[in-house]
Amino acid sequence: MRPIIVPPCQAACPINTDVRGYVSAIARGDAEEALRVIRRVNPLPSVCGRICTRRCETACRRAQVDAPVAIRALKRYAADLAIGQSFFTRPLSSYPEKVAIVGSGPSGLVAAHDLALLGYSVTLFEARPVLGGLLSEGIPKYRLPKEIVQREIGAIVSLGIEVKTGVRFGKEVSLDGLLWDFDAVFIAVGSGKGIVPQCDGVDLSGVFSGVDFLKEVDRGDRQAPGRRVVVIGGGHTAIDAARTCIRLGVSEVTVVYRRSLEEMPAGKEEVLRAEEEGVRFVYCAAPIRFIGKTRVERVRFARTALGEPEESGRRRPVPLEGSEFDLEADAVILAIGYAPDAEEIKEAGLKVGERGTIVVMDETGATDITGVFAAGDVVTGPMSVVDAMASGRKAAGAIHRYFRRIPDNAFDRLVSLRPLETSVTAAIQKSERQEPSLLPREQRTTSFDEVESALDHEQARREALRCLNCGAGATVDGECAACLNCVRVCPFGIPAMGAQTVEIDVAQCQACGICAAECPACAIHLKDDARYPMRPGVDRVLEKAREESPDIVVTGFYCCFRHPLGPPVERHALSWIPVLCLGRLRESDILYPFEVGAEGILLVSCRDEECRFGRGVRLLAERVERVKTILDDTGIGGSRLSVVAGDDECDRFIRGIERLGINPVRTGKRVAA
């Protein structure tokens, strides 16, 4: 196993999305490329852009400076630009094997997608009339609109996947039957059975499971369950059920959780949204009895104290004696977890684990029956959507290797970059996180309209520029002369003398490019150079500009941090090249457009004190003076180069260039400097 060092966001993502890759594409205004990067690993980007549990954001090192990059919102921004658009097509050649996938939740969908792209015939079986599992029935539409889900599923199915809905595993199809018709079976039926607490009165009418409730609401056959509803649990299902009740017109909704807010799996943001909508929360209380004649009237709770940490790392709630209290309720929703349907599994002849799950041999999802694989909730118990997707991906890979008799490969192990040193975080400029706007409260409590909107273009560009480009920084090659200039210029104090050459710690480098521009040996390279190719970029821009404006071409370099939305002004004669901080421009980069025929060069930089990297602007000014001298010496004239701040200055500069006329390199006539 070979460790590959990746940014923390990518290492944290269960499907290892190249987060930095797509965020930087958004930063430079290329949302299409961003989506392409996302789609390489994720066939459900608009779904994930809404409801992903975003471990990437928990891992994001921006949080060490201010707040994590709003990665999920950026994913949604990119994904929503082309929902359901196909990026990949089925391969022309295909394998003969046929695979049955049972269950069309996130795990089954990703497996179907991957296997279809590998060239297998895939048939997807689903018990319900619609595909998507929990995505279609379970996650409320105010968080995840159903047409989004269906469009993304549509794109997956369009890869040539055969779909059989209304077919229940164990009823309409059996495992034996499937094994007769297919070469492999992948079981991803999820875990749809709500767990019921062992207390008196749980059978009273008016006490029901949160999962079932949410499914019924999504199917459209559920009214308000009562006037006063108590929801028991602290996961997404509990909060979803509570917020759904509000939308159905329930006047009093209380969520009771046995631990504190800190331990709550749903997350603080979800709780905050629910509270805004009028949901009440009671922490550290566990139900001990449901009271009522035939229908529930009250629930008795005991206060809990948090004891020793459990296996999960969360502290175990211990009921406190004599702390009982009652909450009145005409309906109780249980959302304390759910488990697979053990009967279905047992009947199929598969080995059943402790909580009714399918027992698999290893992480490939192979079961003890040859050719039968299983993954997702049905194997592990409830997991997040993105984890389920990852499990589907692994299973698809395992099925492919099983068919092709490829030995289980040693997966490359992704290792996260270390955290930033405090000396580095102290030098990083703070930048406010962009939050998506929310539906007004009144609209939220009366409709199932989506609560969160996408970031707008400006927000997305600004937010993407907050990314620290972890791991995309500078590397030093063998030409290093150990002159120590990089050590002296780095605003973050990162380069350090190694045994023979300078070494730049990839975990700490902020990718400003200042050292590379100052390196007298051209021995420092930025990993993101490929994404900002300076010279081919200039060639392309100039060629295009020359077609449109044959007389005067002015090349402008502008700082993306100062102008996140694109060029500061649009003028006929001006052609722009975006640069992530002009402090990375070498003298020769500035000179180059003149060599290939530009009439003038305009540099739009930040003000000195605004520079994201502290000293980029100052170093640029020094380099510009140097280039002006060269321009005077060569006969082009230093006045064809200028650093400007505002629009009117741009216009004045262009007028000045018009007076100077065309670049003498093009005419061959030496013009007085």
Place this chain on the structure above:
Amino acid sequence: MIVAEAKPFDEIKEMVNGYRKVLVLGCGSCVTVCMSGGQKEAELLAAALRIARGIERREATVDAKTILRQCDEEFVRQVRDELSSYDAVLSMACGAGVQGMNEWLRNVPVLPAMNTRFIGLCEGQGKWVEVCAACGDCVLGVTGGICPVTSCPKGILNGPCGGNKKGRCEVSPDVPCAWVLIYERMKERGKLEEFKKERAAKDWSKRQRPGRYTHRP
């Protein structure tokens, strides 16, 4: 370290005027460290020459390259064939490099793009100061590690002279008096007694040129 700086552009341009295909050759040692003659500067000078020649409608083949050291034949030999395809090599090395190159690269003229200035120290990013005159008879052991031969414009061995004004040299207010610096350094080290001792004249015969050195005579 040897510090060199580029000649004025016009002089360089004039020097390579008669040559059609020119290679600007950076040196990867001292002049890279002092930022004046490494790959980055070689590329920049080549670009400037291309532009200047372009304006004059002349053949504009001016390339840039760098080798680790121009002052050793072994390094030069590695690129001899490649360099032979040029009409001239414009060397960004110190005078030693230019002379070595001319010696080992007989078929191509090697021209100096630099003026070799001094043996110096870095005073902060992008700034160097001369500190050693290569006199051949070092006195640093009795001057607190500050060289009066280099840092005093007169090079006197028993200073300061009457030209010292508030610690600055009469030659220029920008130049600190080396002997005041030496006094302060020795005071700091508790060696003022030594400072008061008279220093005998140096053996200037050691500076006879050309200097020679043999490791195992």
